[in-house]
Amino acid sequence: MRKILVVTENFVQDHKIHQELQASPEKLLQEDPIILDRAIVNNFFDTPVHVAAILGHVDFVREILRRRPEFTRELNARLSSPLHLASAKGYTEVVRVLLSANSHMCLARDRNGLTPLHLAAIKGRMDVVKELVRAKPDAALVTVDRGQTILHLCVKYYQLEALKLLVQTIGDEDFTNSKDSDGNTILHLGVADKQVETVDFLLKVSATEVNARNLSGMTPMDILIRSRKDVKDEEIEESLKRSGAFGSMQNNSSVYNNRNMESPGSYLFFDQPDLTSNIPKNSWKKMFKQHDNWLEKKRSALMVVASLIATMAFQVGVNPPSGVWQDTSTPNSQGNPATDFHYAGFSILAHNNPKAYERFLIANTTGFIASLSIILLLMSGLPIRSRIFMWILMVITWIAITALALTYLASIIVLTPEREIQKQSILFVIGSTVLIWLGLMALLLIAHTIRLIIKIVRKLIKSLSPKRRIPGQGFTSRGSV
Template sequence: MDRRLIEAAQMGNVDLLFNLIKYDPLILHSVSLAEEETPLHIASMAGHLDFVQQILKLRPEFATELNQDGFSPLHIASANGYLEIVKELLRVDRDMCAVRGREKRIPLHYAVIKGRIHVMKELLAASPDSVEHVTVRGETALHLAVKKNQIEGLRVLVEHIKEFKKEGVLNMKDEHGNTILHLAISGKQAVMEVNSLNKNSLTALDVLLIFQSEAGDREIEDVLVQAGAKRARDLHTSALALTSQNQGVTTNPSNGPLMPIERTRSPARQLLEYFKYNKIRDSPSEARNAMLVIAILIATATYQAVLSPPGGVWQDDSLSSNNNGTDTTEPHSAGKAVLGSKNMVSFGLFIFFNSVGFFTSINMIYVLTSGFPLQLELQVSMCALIITYDTSMTFMTANNALSVLFTVVSIALPFVIHIATMVARNYLKWPRVALQCTSLQSA
């Protein structure tokens, strides 16, 4: 590029620019032949608005060209915070907000890195979708704001995301699988106090556990716990323990001193804590698999019990006792339960509770396998299992009326369990909904 043109751009001398064009009308056209900066790059870096306006009138295509470092004029003006130049460049073409420079960074990324708040707002207004653009490392503007500790810029981005309903950007991950929460914690940046209380005396962990969702909760909870997040009740307990530690006692806020502080837990207690379910350590898929195995074991055991009841079944038919009185066996039929002939009450209790276990476990298997492949085949198999169970139970029951009763109860039992579960959930849901509404009002 002509040295005099470089000087004109550096000084913002519009008169010199026109004089050069007067003597060499193709001077600006020859600039495009060289892979270097254009006068628009130089003027955008120096902040000369008048010179930028004239260049854009003469050669508007300069606005989209990248220099040898991979920067467009909009990248340069955004990084330097020249709001008026940014507006002029956007008047030429608003799509320049999506021009990717070095490492696939767009102008918004550089404005965020440098904390140019006014430029950020202008770029977001021109291209609302630019907040979703990622760099070559998978970083969004949010990642860059957290990395560079640009708290005000992060606030502007979050407000923009809420306004345009792009909440999914908050959970986007970089090439290392880090969300902005991971970066904030790993960098020990003071984006938020994890144990601060809202107006309803709830911490961030409390609100997370109250507002349960289908995905992402466990990961966020892990990050919060690693950062030292606690529930409000645990904070209160810790504070009481610290204040009374010097005296060797723990305090109850309502009843006063109770007992010496437990320094260490017993080995049995530690073993129990290790093996019991921990929702922070154990994933939902692992818990579901364990429950599915348990339900299958219960279904197998109860199904086998109805095939081989206590005392077995009669092997022959006997209509009456012998006349000589030596055979005291009561009348029975082959295949009927021995316990049913001897003690109908005990047999009835056995059949009822065995059926409760069987049909409840079948219902658990149905719920836990919902959405699995070959769902229809699986349901047909479970229906066949239920029919064979009812057939076996009906046949071995000596009393026909009792047999019909057991059959009806066994068929209705899964529906009763399902309805009872729904009623219980709805009953417990109302206090939770009320708490959520209170949290929203006070947060």
């Protein structure tokens, strides 16, 4: 009983000190120089720096640490340092003061094993995260329970901005693809919890390994296939496919019950897969495998090609084959009018062979307009990953390239002497080239058009067909793998 009374008396005295320090800190420190020592001796809960840090009193924190910098190392009953509290509350100025006194406290863990950086990221305190990473980059590598990194915590607590900041700041491939004790990367967790924006961001990061396997041998695509049905599944699936993600083809039937995964997706229900249907489907996809994000990766290159075609078409347009007249025809020495009347600067080809010039002009203008259209579409801000948009852009690109080839063909025919054109060998080469080119373009156009039509039809069938539900379960079946 006496021990309880002593503890209660000390707690009341400690609480009074805290109240006095908050009321007039500078005056109190001058009147009682040993008040800080008594606060440490009677410390059962928070020190004055803890109280000032959690309330955001930066001037008070600065004054105490000027006198006693060792207060930065003091821990309360929850093993939290003042830096833990200031980071969780988002007091950036207090964090700066504490870091200037002792930056090593970035690595201190509280009772839950969390560092100040973990708390700041979980709470979404972006400015504090920047300060802590700048002061101690190694703090981002500290793992917590079940081997989770700070990136895993960002996904778990839906802190996308903090995730972006950490991935872009650290910029390390191993860090981005770090795994927890179950072998799950942050992409696994994002897919499991249907976080569309998180998945899209990670897939845009070049360092992300889209087909990483966890300890159960499951890739992010496997996680999606075997997870609960959700309206976001189709969007996530499209994003994964565009990045080259695929499902596992190994027989992992003994590990499909992956419900021990401690993550936002730990509540997943997995359907029983039908592995026999996976092999032919993947084989068919591999036959026509073409990443849908090729356009995004080659966007700059396509812009350069379109600009080059436009430059060539413009140059050939103002300076056509055979050139232009250098003078205007004038009467001869006898005063008779010129028999071959022309003006300086006009096309010689248009004068001598109007039909050939017309064909040349049509092909060149088509290529010029098509290349300008490509540049306009790439700079328009339209959804570049849309299949319709990509199909339109590819068709325009083929038109531009074909028009360039036809312009070259028309120019060569005009510049080649008539006696050479009459030779069968020249006609055979030109005719064969044109037929092969047109056949190739037609084949590619038909193939991609069929792919687009099939995709649209599948979406219509999927939207119109009734959903199957597993008897006795409250979720929709995803069918076979």
